[in-house]
Amino acid sequence: MTATTPGLVCAHHHLYSALARGMPAPPRTPRTFREILELVWWRLDAALDLEMIRWSAMLGALEALEAGTTAIVDHHASPNAIEGSLDVIAAACAEVGVRVACAYEVTDRHGPDGARRGLEENERFLRAGGRGWVGAHACFTLSDETLEAVTGLAEDLGVGVHIHVAEGPEDVAAGERLEDKARESWLLAHCVHLDRDLPGTVLHNPESNMNNAVGYARPTRFPNPVALGTDGIGGDMLTAFRAAYLRLREEDVTATPETPWRWLETGWELFPEARTDEVTWSYEPMEPWHLAFTPGVRPLRVVVDGEVVLDEHGPTRVDAAEVRAKAAEQARRLHARL
DSSP: OOEEEOOEEEEEEOGGGGGOTTOOOOSSOOOSHHHHIIIIIHHHHHTOOHHHHHHHHHHHHHHHHHTTEEEEEEOBOOTTSOTTHHHHHHHHHHHHTOEEEBOBOBOSTTHHHHHHHHHHHHHHHHHTTOOBOEEEEEGGGOOHHHHHHHHHHHHHHTOOEEEEESOSGGGTTHHHHHTTTOOTTOEEEEOTTOOSOOSSEEEEOHHHHHHTTOOOOOGGGOSSOEEEOOTTSOSOHHHHHHHHHHHHHHHOTTOOTHHHHHHHHHHHHHOGGGGGOEEEESSSOOSHHHHTTOTTOOEEEEEETTEEEEETTEESSSOHHHHHHHHHHHHHHHHHHO
């Protein structure tokens, strides 16, 4: 038996993290969320070049497609390869046949020049017709001046801001700093320690939050729309849905799978075109009470914008084995730099 749904949407991804698997251990064991960032992710993103970015995006898009995800909202960082990075990601996803909306992570971690270049990459990409948001890392790595520049650029371009909000205790002041700035068009990733309501769509990433031990965001407390992401842990949104349900159920035994399924559906508000995509699945029925307890459900056929981009033989636009081999080469280059 099979069933068909629209394409799924990953509302918060870091495609560059596809090359992190098997990376060398950090110089010491991280014991806080900030140390995880400093010893793992900020070392990794600083080592990226455009070729690595290309193949990490290709691999991430391929894995998303193989999981029935046809649209990705990506949040990118490569402080030593900023210019043109969003074009590389967009082109790689298009080659695979997956839709993507991009944002470059503006931060003051690399000084005023790094922040300026990040702003310029967002502006260049969006003014050239690229799809996305103005990206920002998190308030605790943004000066007041840079935060103002981010919000001002977004308003000038008529788009929202895609920003990490109170993911860990280090960013607990984010709510106060964003209270007069956030808009309904914003994407607010994580919000684990957010202490007030802000306008925008909350991006819930349960697998990542558990992995980083930052706590549970309790997304049902927000009046906002909530969408599901992975924060870079692949593009399998059915797995993310099950994780969201189990984490919700752990807190509230009366909770049902319908709630995280609504969060999954919110992705279509961010990427309406994905509603017109068609994914034929190996399982029927594709409804939350079944899928919350049924592992191994996989797409048999995926149609994006009228084109079959995955069939019973695999992806139709790219050679999956070649993508994985090329990505593995780039991962080895990246890991050698670390």
